[in-house]
Amino acid sequence: MNKPSISRSPRYSAALLILCAALGLHAELSAQTSNAAPPKVLRYAFQVAETGFDPVQVSDTYSRIITAHIFESLYHYDHLARPVRIKPLTAVDMPEISADFKTFTIRVKPGIYFHEHPAFKGQKRELTAADYVYSIKRFMDPAFKSPSLIDVQEMRISGLLPLREAALKTKKPFDYDTPIPGLKALDRYTLQIKLDEPRPRLIERLAQSDLMGALAREVVEAAPDQIMSNPVGTGPFVLGEWRRSSKIVLNKNPHYRERFYDAEPASDDAEGQAMLARYKGQRLPMVDRVEVSIIEESQPRWLSFVNGEKDFIERVPEEFILQAAPNGKIAPNLEAKGVAMERRVVPELVLQVYNMEDPTVGGYTPEKVALRRAIGLATDTEREIRLARRGQAIPAQSPVAPHTSGYDANFKSEMGDYDPARARALLDTYGYKDLDGDGCRELPDGGKLRLVFNTQPEARHRQLDELKRKNYSAVGLCTEFKTAKWPQNLKSVRAGNFMVWGVASSATRLDGQDLLGRMYGPSKGAQNLARFELKAFDDVYRRMMVIPDGPEREALFREAKRIAAAYAPYKFQMHRIQTDMWHPALQGFRRPLFWNNWWEYVDVQR
Template structure:
């Protein structure tokens, strides 16, 4: 890939001119609901912000719940703006105190838990919602990330529940997060956090939930998300189908944004849609179609309006040579390609007695597996050139990422890999063609995987790479949510997974190796004091060259100890029919449904 193409992809280029096609204005009572239809390639797990970590569940919660701030939909790079807050918050000079003033008259969606009364959003709802993440009973995956923000008193509140064996005390006031009055929320931190505001735009995890709803549904709260956002969950068939509808009580919000002056696409979208009431669609239907071919065919048959993330195995049919195929162009299909703010990772369980550990021979085994992995072959064959090699754990579009960086992580050298294995005693002692452990015991690698077509292709390449090194390997297949659960519990040896940025700060990627996040974001379960010290230092630094140097230092440790093999950053190509108006892939946030429209005239014309 040329440097010019990489720069274009990072900027979100290669966008179809038909993206900004005219949006027909609806005429009340004369047309069916405007429905957005598309599919997730993996199953969701549930919709309680405090209990989820997978991106598919979080996409749904990001459209149901709200935080005081939100991302400007069209601004590149990111820009924060008020959401449930009246204005941007008051911030102390030392970045340790933040005061939000909420807009009166924002209401939760109607729900039986409210017993027929309209329930207004108040500052105490955010206090309660953040406290829930600290409740040990919920084992919230977001707790370690939130702990990094250092809200005063929450750690002690959690420890009191853990030590005393008593229920978590939601009514105990803490200094760090308080409702000063009905609409004023104050947050105080132990240390300076220059980027703390990003937390308050994370509506997928930190959006306001109502205490009455949580208490009404108890253990079933994952099935009953009730927020103040633009959509409500109307139907859920687990791992199959989700239907959301416009929240009829959603406040009067209109399409507005601040794209850069030189952002032609953003400026055109703003000119076309400014002033439209949000959300513009009435209904969103999300299917779960894990196999690539049915998902591709569903789009071709116009059962879906959007093919979000073209399956890489169909890139040759859909975008040969990187350009939209003539048959799709004739149908008015839009091609939208951008380098995703994500990374694929092969996770090594550092607690595993075979591949884990910090001794030289264990490090050598992991590094040999990294060196013996043909990354370019993976990109060419399994990913159809729709990816670039990852050199570090930071993702494009976030702080800490350096496009020019080159590390051993992307090097393919079977000779070096074999030499490492030989040097540290991983040799074939019995002549069966397979290496044993240094103590002579059998060596059998086990990769947790899924049954979809792309996973099978990647598995085949991985197995061939390990075979070539003389490392015997086997596969353990399960559903993706089951593999995630096993990884969080530490019940695995090796797993391959993708990770997408949910915010613009690269520190969240480093949480993948932060010791206190073991069992949460730290899937590899690595505990490295030198890395943790860098992580803690980075939290306090303002953005700039010194902080970038810290990111580089942290990534050098990860390359050296190899708790992960950095895979690729994927090039996302979304395909959309011409009646989907206003779609623009968000770079690091998850909500966008309210900013698109379905043009019924164009849709009807296609059906004729």
Template sequence: MSDTRPMPTRRQWLQAAGLTGAAPLLSCVPAVAGTTPTATAATVSGPKVLRYAFKAAETGFDPAKIQDLYSRILTGHLFEGLYAYDHLARPPKIKPLTAAALPEVSPDFRVFVIRVQPGIFFMSDPAFKGQRRELVAEDYVYAIKRFADPANKSPAWGDLEEAGFVGLAAAREEALQKRQPFDYDRIVPGLRALDRHTLRLEVAAARPRLIELLTGSDLFGAVAREVVEFYGPEDIVGHPVGTGPFKLVQWRRSSLITLERNPEYRERHYDAEPAPDDAEGQALLARFKGRRLPMVDRVEVSIIEESQPRWLSFLNGQQNFIERVPEEFATLAMPNGRVAPNLAHQHIQGYRSLAPDIGVTLYNMEDPVVGGYTPEKIALRRAMNLAMDIPREIALVRQGQGVPAQSLVVPNTSGYDPNFRSEMGQYDPARAMALLDIYGYVDRDGDGWREQPDGSPLLIRRASQPDQFYRSLDELWQRNMKAIGIRGVIEPAKWPENLKAAQAGSLMSWFVNSSASQFDGQSGLGQMFGPKIGGDNLARFKSAEFDALYLKMQALPDGPERWALFRQAQRIGIVYAPYKCHVHRYVTDMAAAEVQGYRRPPFWNEWWHFVDIGPAPARA
């Protein structure tokens, strides 16, 4: 499991993932050379509408209460953080969004002073009683405090606790101990508005990459206190009021979400800094530079959980964009990485890349059957992991759209090494059966199924979703478990229900995907960090050794010492096996000819305001 090769450079990570200018994401893009830097919008009759479908339902629009990708895509366009990733820069580059400049940082990386741009306003809302409401530094103080409020049960609290804002955890603990409402007026030394537009953040230990947290418009965008108090804790989930480029105008839960251009959005124009050798990025900049944002009038998001109907809704024109073409159709849509001739004839554009995500089976470490830290429990999890036929999963279920995952660190993030190999990437049912035999998981009654070491039945319950893709995945898993004598049953439910159950610790095991939202690869390892139990740490893994390593990594600048700790942390996850790492997916996005300017973000979700809807070119 050890690997002593040097960590790759940032550019090598991006090249390995196909994200540098030398390997553009776009496989079929209309030529844009020769357009002027201030190209005008194409004439389109009627509103410009971006239409596409999520494959799982949203859970709400309150940043402090969400965790799922789909809700975060929505909130990332409604709220705004202090910073954002440059839309076209590869490698990623952070730039101010509502901040006036990059933060002033103390030499020890503990104090960050940020100036908020004056003259930015929240969208109008009855909570403001007819007054224009300017964005101020205190709005970010309040927004961050909401994650610490025990009443919100925020799944992202672990991220804030990990950041270590001085005094924030103490304020939370006081509310818990005294069983009193969280005191939002209490002065928290690590979160202070020095004046109307100046924010001072202080953390307990060095945090060289804290600015990456502040790029999270989806979670850490500014929230106005009077809006939360106006709608109350129950209704605020459906009343997002931010400073972002879009506003929510329709919500049919788990069915249809409609956002429209925020008519009060400030004067903001398309600009970016693609690398000089990034031909695709330079072409997009030349085409759209100077255009006012957002360029589309409306975004309509449907919920279509089954793969085939979602794909067909794109082909028949109900949707003009499809994110993550289902694996079973991806090779038909883009054979050998190029748009299929029948789709290219319609000027459909294709975008394929290795995503910064991972599919894992999580084991509830508090479950009496699969959880625990004793040798026999570790052996059970490792045996099940070795029995999972990931090569077959990739070849048949995913139609080749993925690579085996070796740890929780994902592609396109720092710390990811495509050459790293571990037990997570091995398929070895013979070794799995030997482990089970050695640790007492044997068939005592002759019925063909193994029992636990104490003789009690061994039954593995796996949560899943009721669609065809997951049925195929589950059938393979059951065959793999049967091959080593383990009885496994599938318990399907809707994805949001499974997420809530996993956060509460009531699932035994579940296959789930997660995606990075920061360039720092340590975010993937956060799925084992103790304070994130109930949030990212869905396995509920607890290890003092791991937590100490994790905190030490946080305080170190990037370099050999930090990368060595990455390896130690990865090995702990491999040995204790709270997760089985399955696959990093190749993702294929497709856009109709009318959708112009799309470029897949490596790991952030805010892009709707950077695309345009124009007249479709004539068929070839």
């Protein structure tokens, strides 16, 4: 039987060729896709939940780690340089600074663009000097209640404070459009900052991408109530996913400018020189995605690292440090997996905050000062370091942290003393007696005395709370504990609704005066959690701001430390030793000191 013949027209043949070509192309693309390297994903966990991602509205470290990778300031710290060095980031060069430290002229690099956003209507939006003018002004807008308000206010930018005062007085929206003499875009790319007072260290404030990064006005105005969840900057990463207090995902910015790995490690820094040799010239960022989980309990966070679910653990929990690094060396089981470790005293301070406006522990009269000093003397910091923190700290003597200017390892004060006998003597002398014999002292007027501590629910805090209870019970001070999550405690403390709270503070700049801001009167309710107000201290603090580094300023540091010890609005307990660990998949890591961005400088190779 003859098969029917099939007539193939030229059109049919052409279609067949196109189909075959398409199938071939599909097969080729499929092969390429199957052979393509998987995305490089950095995975780790925060131990405390974030609060949001607007630089103007956040103050906590964990939110600021995120904002530091989304936004960009004019300057940044060289990630390998030790001693630290500040370099241009979005600026063309270092600023032109007048001899009196009151005028700073900065040129912004052309060709830097914001992340894509509907507010830009499909157009590329270039970063300009005006964006920094706008972003700095936002700190002064009463609508945002910025915890960094005083820091920006103390920059003394000419004409900036009156804008805020006008908004507060008239109750009208903050005026972003009125020009002021101290903050000008001289042209599209030139920013000029003029100050009413000298600020020799202003560049340190301008090197904080987590706080001083640029925002685009049209993005903010498109949805002003969504900025905490809608961060749009010029940085190497964009927010991809956010499940509050659970998971944060940042993706590589697909339109990030050509920026390449470079650094200036010291000539005798073998590790830094090796990193530079390996990565110099590679385009940043090197990873495609960063996945951050929020795991507040220490055990599951530690196990997630040990089991390889996380590439990196920031701050190995103290309760697991003997398993992780017995005698300061990586445990054999971890070493066999190729785990690396970095251990160092970091520029941080663990402190106990007393509410100076609280009727029990607050106030400036001799009996109130005596109560706070007695609490401090009854605090066995060495025991806490040994037992609860497994040796991962050194005692503090002042509010100034290691690695910052003004820190003196030889400075000694009562802050470092544990002396329960002296604590009892102070309490007896100033009328804090146990009148009814129940083991709890009363106030000098006979009223009830209970120390009420804000605390967190995690296991490590329960252990710390038990140590406090024993310390203070030994001198006749009875305690109560109010438990809430860290963000809720921070909110209560900022509002002044607390008696005592334990917290840690990190230096964000090289200048040690940053941490002295904990006692600066105008910072009350923001950085000054204790709500301490003393003219003598404020006078010292203001004087420190205007003079260059040198012997005169060092003498002012010493005076500030003496006032802190004398009035005791805080018990400065310890500087933590931080142990970070990472699996071999994470490469190129070096712990930052005063900055929060490092993801763009690391690689992930699985």
